[in-house]
Amino acid sequence: MIEDLLDGATYDKLRKPLREASTLPPGCYTDQAFYEREVDRLFRRHWQFVCRAEQLAQAGDFRCHDGPAGPVMLVRGDDGRIRAFANSCRHRGARLLSGAGRCKRIVCPYHRWCYRLDGRLVGAPGMTGVDDFDRVEYPLVELPVDSWAGFVFFHWQSDPPPLTQALGNFVDRFASHGCDRLQFVGELEFEIESNWKLLAENALEAYHTGAVHRDTLGQQTASALATRGDWTGLLVEDEQSVATLQGADKPFAHIEGLDSEALRGAFFTLVYPSTQFVFAQDCAWWLAFEPRAVDHTRLVIGACFPQSTVTLPDFAERVELYFERWRIATAEDNAICEQQQLGQRVERAAGRFAASEFAVHAFDNWVVDQVLAQA
Ligand code: FES
Ligand SMILES: [Fe+2]
Structure with a gap:
């Protein structure tokens, strides 16, 4: 191991502002001791x-x-x-x-x-x-x-502190989606040979979409969100819901009462440590990343829609478009994360972030904050 992964100096370059910052060293995705520290500091100490x-x-x-x-x-x-x-x-x-x-x-x-x-x-x-x-x-x-x-x-x-305290401004930001009135409709499960953070990072940037999802979602553009509390996120801007594949027709109607920012696109968040909630104009879904081992993760995707959508006579048929998107795009993401996991076995200097990877930078810094915190 080149670096001491529990020494703060290892992360000096990660700590720099985004445009100067380096990524996490590869050992953070492969090292058993670092993983065990994450279990203790992230998963035992957060909602x-x-x-x-x-x-x-x-x-x-x-x-x-x-x-x-x-x-x-x-x-x-x-x-x-x-x-x-x-x-x-x-x-x-x-x-x-x-x-x-x-x-x-x-x-x-x-x-x-x-x-x-x-x-x-x-x-x-x-x-x-x-x-x-x-x-x-x-x-x-x-x-x-x-x-x-x-x-x-x-x-x-x-x-523990109340959940809403940990969530900070997440609660207000997504109030207009009326999630307490949404209805769970189904879920999917995946097993991935990848460290859980690679999957979470992948879910926090649109940089990869033009390559990994070239024929399915296409290139997306995203802007930053002002976040306070144990979460980060980005807004993928598109007046159409991005919950179906490129070119798919018949997306469902918008959730009633969305605020002006919510009408602009889909919010891809990560509630720390490891759940992505996505709030789109027509539905909400989540990716729950459950680490099984340093290099193995179970992923559960679940989705919910407004009652007025769920009760449509052709709902079961039309919602298949959404599950098709989750199956196909998730398989594409999982496959690239498995390739990335293989590459972490090479001891190399940490790489550099793109300016569009602001949420990945925020997440990685949060992980390191928790891992290095005094017990
Ligand atoms: S009854 Fe549960 S372990 Fe014996
Ligand atoms: Fe992706």
Whole structure:
């Protein structure tokens, strides 16, 4: 390793203003110790998005999130509340649930300890004859949950700052999209042999679009957003929604009530550490990058549309144009990020940013801020 990746001096050139700045060194995408520091400083210490509230519509609905800091499950209780729990049995730690679904109780597949939807342990068969064992003392480990406009997040630490405080001016900037009234319609999953940051960076610049998406999206142009809080982003300017491929017809009507800036195009954001929310004129979608290993990432893309669109008689047919765009353009992005991951194995000097990579520069600086912060 040429550089010491946990030494601040390594990043002096990244810290410069954009037009003078160098990119992250390749080791930041391949080094196991740097990755583990990211898990601790980024993923254990910031709110993480999981899903829309309407994906957990009824009591007993659950959804697992196998993030880099450990498995978590979101569960809607009999009282209507969505709770997050560490997905780990209080007996000997087996993961309790997988995937998503509905259950009446959470029953461990190993020795059948049984938990209510609010986390209380109510059954522990075969534990008679054990001294001082009181089920009350072994509930599931509950984690803080918070949401904004139907987007549900959890946090590994107790007493984190409220989500809206972490989001800063994100909340006001996207208020006119009326996200609390949008309806989840479906999702896609991808597995990519790439470090999660390469995917997040790719999602934060339009520089690559004329090459990587030459025949599908075409070259896009983007301008910077004034951001405050744990996020960055750009505005891809196009009076037509960019949620369908170039030349595709019949995009859906605009969301009602968009402000004048929202009418100008699609906002591609990254809520730190690893969720891109895109707010277009006709829908919102997200790319949730879930690191699995330093060089492997799972990506979940989900989308939501206004009720007035979802209830159109030909919605199912027309929304296919959007999913086609997400499938095709995402496959193009994933493929180039896998090539980029291979190239990170060469120890070389850090490269330079283009002026249009302002949001990548902001993101990389945020990552380094967190990684280097005192514990
Ligand atoms: S590990 Fe869950 S009941 Fe034994
Ligand atoms: Fe792309």
